[in-house]
Amino acid sequence: MIRIRNATKTFSSFKAVDNISLDIKERETLVLLGTSGCGKTTTLKLINRLIELSAGSIEVAGKNIQQQKPEELRRRIGYVIQGAGLFPHYTVKENIAVVPRLLGWNKSKTETQTSRILEIMGLSAQKYLWKYPRELSGGQQQRVGLARALVTDPPVVLMDEPFGALDPITRSSILHEFRNLEALRHKTVILVTHDIQEAFELGDRICLMDKGEIQQLGTPKELVFQPANAFVRRFLQERRFQLQLQVLQLAELHSYLQPHLTFTDTNIITLPGTASVLEATQLLSVATYPRPVIALEATATTPALHLGISDIMAAVDKYIQTLNL
Numbered sequence: 001m002i003r004i005r006n007a008t009k010t011f012s013s014f015k016a017v018d019n020i021s022l023d024i025k026e027r028e029t030l031v032l033l034g035t036s037g038c039g040k041t042t043t044l045k046l047i048n049r050l051i052e053l054s055a056g057s058i059e060v061a062g063k064n065i066q067q068q069k070p071e072e073l074r075r076r077i078g079y080v081i082q083g084a085g086l087f088p089h090y091t092v093k094e095n096i097a098v099v100p101r102l103l104g105w106n107k108s109k110t111e112t113q114t115s116r117i118l119e120i121m122g123l124s125a126q127k128y129l130w131k132y133p134r135e136l137s138g139g140q141q142q143r144v145g146l147a148r149a150l151v152t153d154p155p156v157v158l159m160d161e162p163f164g165a166l167d168p169i170t171r172s173s174i175l176h177e178f179r180n181l182e183a184l185r186h187k188t189v190i191l192v193t194h195d196i197q198e199a200f201e202l203g204d205r206i207c208l209m210d211k212g213e214i215q216q217l218g219t220p221k222e223l224v225f226q227p228a229n230a231f232v233r234r235f236l237q238e239r240r241f242q243l244q245l246q247v248l249q250l251a252e253l254h255s256y257l258q259p260h261l262t263f264t265d266t267n268i269i270t271l272p273g274t275a276s277v278l279e280a281t282q283l284l285s286v287a288t289y290p291r292p293v294i295a296l297e298a299t300a301t302t303p304a305l306h307l308g309i310s311d312i313m314a315a316v317d318k319y320i321q322t323l324n325l
């Protein structure tokens with residue numbers, strides 16, 4: 001969907017983005033992750049030409065972006081920035097209608113779609129359409145920012161720290177909703193963050209950058225279990241164990257599990273094999289008595305199993321040992 005080849009951006013003599021190449025697949029969520037100043041935002045803005053390339057090339061849907069007018073290009077690429085970036089003197093309705101107006105939509109289509117997308121974002125159209133950004137909370141502004149980026153249903157959406165300005169609780173609830181948002185499911189999303197947890201929760205793949213270069217591009221599991229170099233290892237070090245539990249699915253532990261087959265407990269929580277090991281351990285550590293047990297659903301090739309927390313942790317240990325980390 002997006003093809004970046006040898007992209008470089010130089011400010012004076014400083015290389016903010018240094019000869020990076022990557023492909024972003026259709027419908028994937030790719031997270032650009034890294035510390036402040038590593039070139040994430042510059043990379044994002046190169047894609048919609050808010051910043052022009054110094055060298056290299058970028059194609060979106062098979063077309064070289066240099067051969068299109070920036071306004072044309074941006075009509076097909078949604079853009080969400082930290083703090084939502086709403087126009088303060090426009091109402092919510094007017095803010096969301098900016099791109100539809102550029103596209104020449106008529107009034108009735110614009111109004112219907114504006115209300116629809118606002119409702120999808122969890123804001124009542126009746127209540128919020130006429131409000132100004134200053135009358136909204138940070139979380140609500142962020143939702144309007146997302147609505148504005150999605151109202152014309154662009155195939156590509158760029159997001160720059162979209163949840164960065166929110167308090168942890170609002171952020172966690174928006175993150176959860178975001179992952180399940182049907183309106184985003186079929187889109188190619190490139191999201192910038194410096195938050196490791198957010199990257200691992202949202203990214204199908206993560207592109208970890210440092211000093212304008214790509215250090216590793218891979219799935220969350222690849223980054224955590226097969227770090228490409230010392231930088232990646234160091235970057236994830238502090239959260240490593242939690243991330244390992246987060247990216248591992250229960251089914252992947254099957255051959256390392258030595259379960260109790262005859263549990264009589266009544267406090268049984270059934271999980272599918274696709275559930276993360278982190279989710280299972282969190283469920284098991286919430287209650288103390290009666291100690292809950294995880295029942296792992298049977299598949300065509302594996303029997304159902306009953307597991308306590310020690311069974312799971314022992315299996316995780318064995319799994320990690322076999323990878324020789």
Ligand SMILES: Nc1ncnc2c1ncn2[C@@H]1O[C@H](COP(=O)(O)OP(=O)(O)OP(=O)(O)O)[C@@H](O)[C@H]1O
Nearest residue numbers: 011015016034035036037038039040041042043194
């Ligand atoms: N217009 C500019 N002129 C000069 N230098 C710039 C310009 N824009 C960015 N830079 C520099 O390029 C580097 C990369 O900036 P960029 O905004 O891409 O980083 P980032 O990884 O997104 O960081 P952050 O998470 O802090 O936003 C930084 O050192 C920054 O100071």
